[in-house]
Structure formats: C-alpha cells, structure tokens
Amino acid sequence: MTELLLEVKNLKKHFPVNKGLFGQKKSFVRAVDGVSLTIEKGETLGLVGESGCGKSTTGRMITRLLAPTEGEILFDGRDLSKLNDKQIREARKELQMIFQDPYASLNPRMTIGETIAEPLIVHNMMNKKDRIKKVHELLECVGLTSYHANRYPHEFSGGQRQRIGIARALAVNPKLIVADEPVSALDVSIQSQVLNLMQDLQEEFGLTYLFISHDLSVVEHISDRVGVMYLGKLVEIARKETLYENPKHPYTKALMSAVPIANPRVKKERIVLQGDIPSPSNPPTGCTFHPRCNACMEICKTEVPLLKETSPGHFSACHLY
Ligand code: SF4
Numbered sequence: 560m561t562e563l564l565l566e567v568k569n570l571k572k573h574f575p576v577n578k579g580l581f582g583q584k585k586s587f588v589r590a591v592d593g594v595s596l597t598i599e600k601g602e603t604l605g606l607v608g609e610s611g612c613g614k615s616t617t618g619r620m621i622t623r624l625l626a627p628t629e630g631e632i633l634f635d636g637r638d639l640s641k642l643n644d645k646q647i648r649e650a651r652k653e654l655q656m657i658f659q660d661p662y663a664s665l666n667p668r669m670t671i672g673e674t675i676a677e678p679l680i681v682h683n684m685m686n687k688k689d690r691i692k693k694v695h696e697l698l699e700c701v702g703l704t705s706y707h708a709n710r711y712p713h714e715f716s717g718g719q720r721q722r723i724g725i726a727r728a729l730a731v732n733p734k735l736i737v738a739d740e741p742v743s744a745l746d747v748s749i750q751s752q753v754l755n756l757m758q759d760l761q762e763e764f765g766l767t768y769l770f771i772s773h774d775l776s777v778v779e780h781i782s783d784r785v786g787v788m789y790l791g792k793l794v795e796i797a798r799k800e801t802l803y804e805n806p807k808h809p810y811t812k813a814l815m816s817a818v819p820i821a822n823p824r825v826k827k828e829r830i831v832l833q834g835d836i837p838s839p840s841n842p843p844t845g846c847t848f849h850p851r852c853n854a855c856m857e858i859c860k861t862e863v864p865l866l867k868e869t870s871p872g873h874f875s876a877c878h879l880y
Contacts, residue, residue, distance in 0.1 A: 735768075784799060805873075
C-alpha cells in the first residue's frame with residue numbers, strides 16, 4: 560500500500576511589487592497561485608513548465624527556503640507552513656534541496672569533506688570520527704572516493720560537483736529531496752550519469768524526489784508522475800506514461816510536440832506557442848493560457864478552469880474536459 564509523504568494544498572506565493580514615487584505596494588507578482596499536489600513515499604514527482612512558471616518557487620516553499628503567502632504543506636503529518644524558524648531548521652534534516660549550479664552552492668574555501676560534513680555539524684549529528692567515516696561512505700555512494708575529501712570545489716568538473724551536492728544532501732538521511740534543475744548545467748552525457756545515480760540512490764535509501772526541470776526528456780527519464788505548471792498554476796498532472804502518450808491540456812500538448820522522437824517514422828505535428836508567457840503580476844482573466852491557446856473558447860476568457868480528474872489519476876485544468 561502506498562503512503563503519502565507530502566500533501567500541498569492551495570499553495571501561493573505572491574511577491575509584493577513596490578511602485579510609485581514613495582514605494583507604495585500597488586501590485587503583486589503571483590509567482591505561485593494555488594498549487595495542490597501530493598507525493599507518495601519513494602515516488603518521484605516531476606514538475607515541468609517554461610521558465611518563470613513558478614516551479615522553482617514551489618520547490619523553495621516546500622523546503623521552506625521561502626515562506627508561503629497562503630496554503631498548507633503537510634509533510635509526514637506536520638504542516639511546514641506553520642513552523643517557526645527553529646522548527647524549520649529542525650525539519651530541514653528531512654527535507655533537502657539540490658540546486659542547478661552546484662558550484663555556487665559549494666563554499667570555495669571549504670574542502671569537500673567539510674562541505675559534506677557541514678549539515679551533520681549543524682544538526683548536531685555524530686562525533687568527529689563518525690562524521691569522517693560518514694563523509695567517506697557518502698563519497699563512495701556518489702561515485703567519488705575518500706581521497707576527494709581533502710580537495711576543493713574548483714578541482715572538480717560540473718558532474719562531480721553535482722555528485723558532491725547530492726552527497727551533502729544525503730548526509731542527514733532526508734526523506735524528501737527537492738532537486739531544482741539538477742542536471743540543466745551539465746553536458747548531455749553527464750546528465751544521464753547523474754540521473755542514473757539519483758535513481759540508484761533512491762532505491763538504496765528509499766528516497767522521495769520532487770524533480771523540477773524545464774526539460775521534458777529529463778523529467779520523463781526519472782519521474783513516476785509528472786505535473787505541468789503554467790503561470791503559477793498546475794494545469795495537468797498524471798502518471799508519466801499517461802501524460803507523455805496522451806496529454807490533454809493544450810499547453811502540455813504544445814510542450815510535448817516540441818520533444819524530439821527517436822523514431823523517424825513517427826510523424827509529430829509541432830504546435831508552436833504564440834507569444835510569451837504573460838506577466839504574473841497581471842495574469843489574463845479566466846484560463847491564464849487563453850491568449851496563447853489554439854483551442855480557446857468564449858468561456859475560457861472569463862472562467863478559471865479547475866484541476867479535475869478527467870480519467871483515473873489524470874487531472875487537467877481545461878474547459879475542454
Ligand atoms: Fe485552452 Fe480554454 Fe483549455 Fe484554457 S481552458 S487551455 S484556453 S481550451
């Protein structure tokens with residue numbers, strides 16, 4: 560039987576924008592505008608969408624690097640949105656994040672061993688001898704060696720740095736890892752190595768992932784279910800196979816039509832999206848995708864479509880269904 564690890568309800572992040580000569584708050588950027596999702600223990604949920612759709616902000620709120628404006632983050636029975644700073648620091652033992660640019664997240668003045676051991680020190684876990692042993696074990700786990708513990712970040716390639724970032728995230732035995740574009744800065748050949756490593760570690764340690772990426776092929780490789788975000792909202796979510804074989808939302812269809820297919824006999828019609836993503840400070844009325852949608856109807860301009868189950872486990876926010 561599956562067990563729920565995370566349930567996010569109506570999560571919102573509205574950033575105030577100061578306008579005018581005296582800096583009065585006049586509007587809000589609706590970076591995330593009512594996202595609800597669940598992740599089961601041991602599952603990988605992929606989150607995709609164009610740049611600026613709110614997927615990274617969602618990930619940062621779930622790990623409480625950002626405070627939500629509204630909504631609930633139920634993690635293993637607790638609502639993370641209600642925790643104070645001290646409680647958040649404590650909860651981070653179970654919620655770790657992997658970033659796109661591992662170099663920026665590594666302190667150039669700390670050795671790799673110190674970097675990986677740092678979360679153990681912060682959370683007061685283990686004595687020095689055990690910490691050193693743990694660092695060496697983690698380096699082996701991510702395909703490096705204990706020899707690397709005394710080296711500095713600049714001595715490593717991009718792929719190796721991401722392995723170090725993963726080892727650091729694993730140090731405190733987290734239950735959930737939010738990986739925000741973890742392979743986007745890497746060469747394609749290195750990308751699959753890091754993705755395979757993440758899958759192996761998931762099996763070994765029973766990890767649960769929220770995997771955020773703009774790259775549909777990468778998300779397909781690693782995810783069990785995939786959610787598609789557009790302008791701060793989740794517009795479609797389903798099991799990976801269902802979503803990639805039978806996307807329902809016109810936005811998902813357009814994204815899928817741009818993914819290359821290896822088989823040259825399979826012909827796919829490319830749907831080119833018109834225009835740019837509208838500003839999240841002034842989103843269109845009704846369905847926010849309507850100015851770019853090739854199936855737009857009158858109702859779409861005025862009524863917000865709700866995320867509804869259109870077939871078992873397949874949810875779509877579109878008036879066509
Ligand atoms: Fe297109 Fe209307 Fe569906 Fe929005 S609700 S995606 S505008 S058809």
